[in-house]
Amino acid sequence: MDVKPSDRQPSGHAGPLLQVTNLKKYFPVRSGLLSKVSAWVKAVDDVTFDIEPGETFGLVGESGCGKTTVGRTVLRLQEPTGGDVSFEGRDLFAMDAKTLRATRRRMQIVFQDPYSSLNPRMTVGSIVGEPLKVHHLAKGRDLTERVCQLLNRVGLRPDHYPRYPHEFSGGQRQRIGIARALALNPKLIVCDEAVSALDVSIQAQIINLLKDLQAEYRLSYLFITHDLNVVQYLADRIAVMYLGKLAEVAPTATLFSDAKHPYTQALLSANPLPDPTIKHERILLPGDVPTPLNPPSGCWFHTRCPQVMEQCKTTDPPLIRIGKPEAAHNVWCHLYSG
Amino acid sequence: MEDVVTKDPAQSAEELPPSETPWQESLRLFRKDRLALAGAYVLVLLLFTAVFGKVLTEWVVVFDPEVVRLPEKFLPPLTFSSTEEVPAHDRPFGGIYLLGTDELGRDVFARMLQGSFVSLSIGFIAVGISLAIGILLGGLSGFYGNVRLGLVTVDTLIMRFTDVMLCFPTFFLILTVVALLPPSIYNIMIVIGLTSWMGTARFVRAEFLALRKQDFVVAATSVGARDRRVIFAHMVPNAIAPVLVSATIGVATAILTESGLSFLGFGVQPPYATWGNILADGKGFIFDAPWLFFIPGLAILVVVLAFNLVGEGLREALNPKLRRR
Numbered sequence: 001m002d003v004k005p006s007d008r009q010p011s012g013h014a015g016p017l018l019q020v021t022n023l024k025k026y027f028p029v030r031s032g033l034l035s036k037v038s039a040w041v042k043a044v045d046d047v048t049f050d051i052e053p054g055e056t057f058g059l060v061g062e063s064g065c066g067k068t069t070v071g072r073t074v075l076r077l078q079e080p081t082g083g084d085v086s087f088e089g090r091d092l093f094a095m096d097a098k099t100l101r102a103t104r105r106r107m108q109i110v111f112q113d114p115y116s117s118l119n120p121r122m123t124v125g126s127i128v129g130e131p132l133k134v135h136h137l138a139k140g141r142d143l144t145e146r147v148c149q150l151l152n153r154v155g156l157r158p159d160h161y162p163r164y165p166h167e168f169s170g171g172q173r174q175r176i177g178i179a180r181a182l183a184l185n186p187k188l189i190v191c192d193e194a195v196s197a198l199d200v201s202i203q204a205q206i207i208n209l210l211k212d213l214q215a216e217y218r219l220s221y222l223f224i225t226h227d228l229n230v231v232q233y234l235a236d237r238i239a240v241m242y243l244g245k246l247a248e249v250a251p252t253a254t255l256f257s258d259a260k261h262p263y264t265q266a267l268l269s270a271n272p273l274p275d276p277t278i279k280h281e282r283i284l285l286p287g288d289v290p291t292p293l294n295p296p297s298g299c300w301f302h303t304r305c306p307q308v309m310e311q312c313k314t315t316d317p318p319l320i321r322i323g324k325p326e327a328a329h330n331v332w333c334h335l336y337s338g
Numbered sequence: 339m340e341d342v343v344t345k346d347p348a349q350s351a352e353e354l355p356p357s358e359t360p361w362q363e364s365l366r367l368f369r370k371d372r373l374a375l376a377g378a379y380v381l382v383l384l385l386f387t388a389v390f391g392k393v394l395t396e397w398v399v400v401f402d403p404e405v406v407r408l409p410e411k412f413l414p415p416l417t418f419s420s421t422e423e424v425p426a427h428d429r430p431f432g433g434i435y436l437l438g439t440d441e442l443g444r445d446v447f448a449r450m451l452q453g454s455f456v457s458l459s460i461g462f463i464a465v466g467i468s469l470a471i472g473i474l475l476g477g478l479s480g481f482y483g484n485v486r487l488g489l490v491t492v493d494t495l496i497m498r499f500t501d502v503m504l505c506f507p508t509f510f511l512i513l514t515v516v517a518l519l520p521p522s523i524y525n526i527m528i529v530i531g532l533t534s535w536m537g538t539a540r541f542v543r544a545e546f547l548a549l550r551k552q553d554f555v556v557a558a559t560s561v562g563a564r565d566r567r568v569i570f571a572h573m574v575p576n577a578i579a580p581v582l583v584s585a586t587i588g589v590a591t592a593i594l595t596e597s598g599l600s601f602l603g604f605g606v607q608p609p610y611a612t613w614g615n616i617l618a619d620g621k622g623f624i625f626d627a628p629w630l631f632f633i634p635g636l637a638i639l640v641v642v643l644a645f646n647l648v649g650e651g652l653r654e655a656l657n658p659k660l661r662r663r
Contacts, residue, residue: 077556101562109560117553121360121575130571131561164359180561 015089016050017187017220018074023047023083025066025073029293042292043069045244047083053187056214056221058235058252060228060267062289066244067224071190074222075107076100087188105135108181112193114173118165124151124176125161131183150179154209171202175209182213190222195230207234228271232256240264243300244292250329260322260331262305299334309334367655374651380644388458391451400431403452403611407443412627414438438629440619446633449611453634456612457641460527460596461589467531469585472538475500479539480546481569497543500536508533512595516604523606526599530592538584545577579656583649590645597638613638
């Protein structure tokens with residue numbers, strides 16, 4: 001696909017593409033006659049990370065730990081409760097509606113459910129062409145042509161143009177979603193469980209497509225998933241989330257070979273391996289995930305941690321930096337604080 | 339030079355099944371439903387009757403509903419007009435009273451024709467008004483419901499107003515208003531429309547609240563579509579199906595309401611005929627001239643039934659849950 005110079009906004013910005021600092025998203029719980037806010041669900045609490053241009057950043061954690069909320073808040077599809085997100089060096093949360101619209105051209109999202117993410121009453125052509133249309137980047141024949149190029153690029157055929165989403169399989173629908181995200185030549189794509197709803201062989205195709213596209217357009221991905229095998233293959237760095245907070249951030253190889261946080265260790269030990277002859281030790285965590293309505297004091301993981309100490313119950317875990325700055329390995333745990 | 343045939347698996351020309359839009363699919367499903375289809379035929383017939391009725395009773399007067407022929411009162415249906423007692427220019431078309439005559443010797447067929455247009459136009463216009471109000475208020479409440487206006491949100495304001503409107507016994511409200519206003523067909527349309535939008539508003543709101551959370555609506559926002567586009571290109575087309583269903587049934591309700599009003603004497607005023615006031619006039623002669631009572635009654639029954647059957651058929655044809663994936 002050829003890219004017109006006007007499509008690319010010059011960004012003289014050096015440094016991380018996306019910087020997330022102390023991001024917080026609390027959902028109010030209302031109750032009573034006057035629907036007063038009686039409590040807050042801390043879905044995301046003090047999350048800090050950054051994504052370099054061309055990097056795939058994996059975000060893993062179990063269901064309900066706030067992964068998706070991070071993804072949506074980072075794109076400002078939900079308003080944050082606190083913290084900062086800067087994209088290409090500019091504060092996303094301070095933008096007015098017009099600037100935000102312009103910025104959204106360079107950050108897109110691919111959804112988990114390929115059935116609900118496409119409007120059932122629009123043709124594939126108009127779904128993929130919509131971003132171009134709303135930003136007045138193409139119209140008429142030019143629009144049709146560019147949509148066909150996009151369809152081609154994601155492995156669909158131009159004669160799929162006039163068809164409706166219900167006529168496609170899950171994998172094909174996910175390709176349509178990717179084509180829509182690609183239409184504006186974004187720098188960052190948030191993949192929110194983008195392959196989780198697909199079966200394994202289709203997953204592989206979509207993952208390889210994402211890899212190819214990344215190489216071609218120098219995309220950054222924020223890859224949100226619960227599938228450790230997928231992030232291991234795709235991600236350059238991985239962040240592990242637990243109950244709305246980050247537990248550990250490390251380069252992929254380091255995380256899989258030398259996980260520091262007890263939660264990460266337990267998570268990795270629960271990951272099924274394709275070879276049944278390999279025996280590995282399972283770390284079983286007692287109990288259930290506490291409710292984010294009323295999280296435990298101190299380290300939020302202390303109720304289930306096999307290596308819990310007295311101070312974990314009272315004080316927040318400090319950020320410990322391990323390793324060289326270029327391969328920073330951050331872990332939030334008292335075990336390593338001297 | 340190498341002779342390499344490149345073949346991309348996605349490019350190979352497999353046969354695609356014939357394409358079908360969601361509306362075409364619904365139409366196909368609707369056609370399978372025999373009762374609904376029968377209802378639809380009745381409605382098409384009614385539409386023609388109403389239009390011809392308007393033309394033939396008022397513009398090109400072939401069937402005159404207002405000619406009084408006292409010598410020929412209470413004739414049963416399919417009676418020929420006797421030539422001696424009635425002047426030639428007052429005789430019905432073809433010399434036959436298809437549906438008999440009433441207590442003044444007026445042609446019931448001509449009066450029914452005139453009434454069909456009144457009933458249908460009241461049904462459609464009243465429902466049009468109620469849809470416009472219902473969609474507007476429901477849509478506002480569903481999309482901009484969280485916007486605060488002083489102490490309350492838009493949603494609270496609109497939905498509590500809807501609740502208040504629902505508290506009135508609609509029929510008596512209409513009776514009161516119609517008694518105060520000059521009795522005209524337009525006032526009746528407007529009053530019926532203004533008192534029947536609450537259901538529409540409620541489920542347009544519900545539909546919008548559900549759609550707002552759908553990924554494709556979020557996706558539209560994330561590609562930078564403005565609110566107007568999100569609402570009209572993404573949400574309205576997906577919310578319109580249930581609205582259509584309730585509108586169809588709403589027309590039936592409006593026709594019934596008008597008939598009820600006319601029956602009580604608050605509706606369209608004589609000598610202008612509607613099904614309701616033909617019925618009202620006929621009720622006094624139910625034993626002597628039963629056709630005066632049964633013909634308008636049957637017409638109302640058939641039309642209301644047809645609208646309801648079509649509504650039910652549409653509900654099934656448009657319901658995504660009953661659909662194959």
